[in-house]
Amino acid sequence: MFDGARRRVVSLWFPRLASDRALRARPVAGPFALTLRADNTNRIHCLNPEAERRGLYRGMAFSDARAYCPELLSRLADPMADRRFLTGLRRWATRYCPWVGIEGDDGLVLDITGAAHLAGGEEAMLGDLRQRLCRGGLTVRIGLGDTRGAAWALAHHGEGVAPPGEALAVLGPLPVAGLRLDADSVTALQRLGLRTIAQLAAAARAPLARRFGPGLLMRLDQALGTQPEEISPQAEPPHYGLRMNLPEPIGLQADVMAGTARLLARLCDKLNRQETGARVLCLTLRRIDSQSRHVELRLARPMRDPARILPLFARGIDEVDAGFGIDQLRLEATQVEPLPVEQISHAGPDRQGRVADLITRIGARIGLENVQRFLPADSHIPERSFIIAPAAFSRPETGWNIPCPRPLIIFPPEAIAASGPRPPRHFRWRRMRLTTLRATGPERIAPEWWLDDENWRSGMRDYWRLETTEGRRLWLFHTPQNPGWFVQGEFP
Incomplete structure (x- = not known):
């Protein structure tokens, strides 16, 4: 038996996350909706309360929505931006507890066990959560219970608080959809007359298991706390930044290069452990007059070899005005890309690496976008059989796939x-x-x-x-x- 009475979980559901995010950036007055193309038709993806009061709903064809509501304002939905916004909300929610995870596409789950007293108790914490989110222009529904399933059901179907040990009493009147079941299972249960969680909990378990499988009873037990369910907080992305404070100001290029070499060696060790490579590096030099100078290095391909990267900083550092001295160095990889471990060939030196270093050196002077290469294009038309692309952001192709030779x-x-x-x-x-x-x-x-x-x-x-x-x-x-x-x- 899993003891869930001492555990407290909060579920935050943002039913209008996409439209709230869009209206935060560009507010409008009147009915508003975001559209997304599905099944070769533009359909409503998310809408504001005024649009709902006009009779519009999610999944409705946009042409029908405009016919019902001619003054409807719309924009294209951006699911990737919504996901980034939800990730930012997850980071913000760690102010209340360290265990915060993402729930689907529009929700968060917080394990506040042992953390509620830091905010003045559960009621004060939930009140502060709601106040801050509403002040930010977000519609939120909050549920609190002993388990993740109970909190989710309350947030989506009841919005309330289940006191410790009283999950069934609070969840009983809620519909069976609050158990996070698929639509077919919910419809089948309703046809059997099992419309609420209390009716489902009172029914015989063996026939339900034979008809619906073990997943139905697992969801019920998770909501009531008789079966554990973990909350996996999203791991923070690794931060590729290092800083060095100097006891005495420096100003010579050799001294700055020596400090950069020490930071670069530690940064490349971290990149190596994460199997990533830096594409953009930023070296910040803080002078003693509190002004900073930045040296940005854009690489032609991901790299994590300090011996090859360090000489590329020389030209940028040489152009920096040190003033009365530099007392702090900060090196950060602002853009990284996966760089898995590769087998080194014994045939000879890495020619691609040497070409990438050359492109980086030239690009540091004229810009990486201006170092270009020809790439084959899928066209028999001679004028369209090639494209011109930046060499730093493309890979060389083996050749043109054409039936007959073409002139140079x-x-x-x-x-x-x-x-x-x-x-x-x-x-x-x-x-x-x-x-x-x-x-x-x-x-x-x-x-x-x-x-x-x-x-x-x-x-x-x-x-x-x-x-x-x-x-x-x-x-x-x-x-x-x-x-x-x-x-x-x-x-x-």
Whole structure:
């Protein structure tokens, strides 16, 4: 038997978390709703009380909602922002107790056992919770009980407090949906006449277990405290920041680099334990006049090798004005990415690592976004067969997956005087008279019908690889639908 009488759990339910968060940022007057696309239809995801009073509800088609309420104001929902906001509320709730977890997408659970007296008792704690949350513009429903299940049921269906040891007396009148059951089980229980938790607790357990499985009775026992249920608090993310206070001010670059090296070694040890690597590092140098100077280092790829990172700080530190001296150094990895352990090859040095270091050094001068590379794109159209992406935020590809070779040099089509579907024997291009020696082709490429490209309005193209007696190797195409010949590229 689990003794839940000495345990006290609070459940916080935010029924309008998404809309409350959106209205905190940009308040509006009147009915308001957030929409989310589901089943190829925009539906109401969350709405404010005034919209509910107009007869709107969650899951309603947005077109129907506008027909019922023409003055309805709406925005697109952002579930990721809602999750971040709930995570921030979880951190805020640790002011009341250390054991705080996230309950679903719109709730929190707090284990306040032994902590209520610090806030003046349970009643004072709940009152302070409600007052602060309502002042912040959040709608909240609060339940308090001996167990997590009892607190959840009270928050969602009763909003009240269950005195210690009286869970069944308080939960009895609540519907069976308060036991965190799925909708099918709730409907089946209601058809059997078991509509409240008290009726369910008084029913024979063996037939219920045979029909609904052990999950139904487990939820009932968890709510009544006869079976334990843990509250797992969300772990705080690791903080990658270190600080060094100096007994005497320093100002030489060598001294600052030496201090940075000590901080960097400790920071990289922590990154190594977490199997992460730093992408952005910020070194803060506090002068004795209380002003700070920042040196930001953006890396081309995640790194945690202090020997490779430290020289990259030299240029930024050299440009810092130390004033009358620096008395504090603080190093923080403001952006980290997973960096699992890799097997080191014996074949030779890490060429990718050396390229990343070069990109970092160049990017420190001109910006990482300005160091770019060509990447293949999934298109047969020559002009769209590649994209340009920042080298620091993309990975090199092995090559283009194309059936026929493409020239290294591609330029806008240049018309030449020729006729017929076969490549011309003699033609002039760029003031040069050329003679065809060998022609390979054609490769027919049709325009992408879903894109309107002015250059391809002439229709399909037949591409030829042409070798001339003068040594030029050209890439030509013919447009059958609008006859004409053009040169678009040159092979080396």
